[in-house]
Every structure is written in structure tokens, then in C-alpha cells.
Amino acid sequence: MIKKELIASSISLFISLGATWPNATSAAPLSPNDCNSWPFVRPSTGVTPRELRRELKELESVGYQPSDNDVHYPSDIQAAEARLRIKYRHDCTGKASQLPANRSPS
Structure with a gap:
């Protein structure tokens, strides 16, 4: 039951965040190098601290705000x-995807 509540809460938060943050495709586009790097392509040798910092930067570019x-x-x-x-x-495969249609970018 707790898992269902967490999923419902995550979906609700995702929808509400979509109303306040720009569409994911409106942020600076990913470069070909970005498209072929972590977190989109898993390296065979493990993830480096530099790659983790880059992932955090990418998450922040779509609205994530880390906090203590x-x-x-x-x-x-997760959103x-x-x-x-x-x-x-959108940037790496050419497949246009949008946030839920009932939400508009700010």
C-alpha cells in the first residue's frame, strides 16, 4: 500500500511541477557528446565523480533543485x-515528447 501511495504522490508532484517549470525540451539542447555519455549511456567501467556531477547539472537544467x-x-x-x-x-533520438498535455510551460 505504501508503494502505491508513493507512486500516486510522485505522479501528482510530477504533474504539478510540469505547471511551474519549462518544458524539458526548452532547456539548452544536449550535444551529440552528451547523448552518448552518462546518464544516457552506461559506461562499461563504472561511473566517475565527474559524470555524476554532469548528471546533477543535467537534472538541474530541467528543474531539479537539490536541498539538504x-x-x-x-x-x-524522480520527476x-x-x-x-x-x-x-527529443534531442538525441529526434522523437518529440512533451510533458502532459494539460500542463503548459511557464
Whole structure:
């Protein structure tokens, strides 16, 4: 039951965040190098601290705001990861994806 509540809360937060943050595809586009790097392509040798910092930068580019006292964690980072996947699909695969249609970018 707790898992269903967490999923429902995550979906609700994702929808509400979509109303306040720009569409994931409106952020600076990913470069070809970005498209072929972590977090989109898993390296065979493991992830480096530099790659983790880059991932955080990408998450911040789609609205994630890290905080020491984040009452919405992990749902806020999960929503940012979903927006980053949309950005990846748009910039790297050419497949246009949008946030839910009932939400408009600010």
C-alpha cells in the first residue's frame, strides 16, 4: 500500500511541477557528446565523480533543485529524471515528447 501511495504522490508532484517549470525540451539542447555519455549511456567501467556531477547539472537544467532539507525527496528527483528522459528523447533520438498535455510551460 505504501508503494502505491508513493507512486500516486510522485505522479501528482510530477504533474504539478510540469505547471511551474519549462518544458524539458526548452532547456539548452544536449550535444551529440552528451547523448552518448552518462546518464544516457552506461559506461562499461563504472561511473566517475565527474559524470555524476554532469548528471546533477543535467537534472538541474530541467528543474531539479537539490536541498539538504528536501521534504519532496525522492519524488522531486524522480520527476526531474523523467523530464531529463524527455529531453534525451527529443534531442538525441529526434522523437518529440512533451510533458502532459494539460500542463503548459511557464
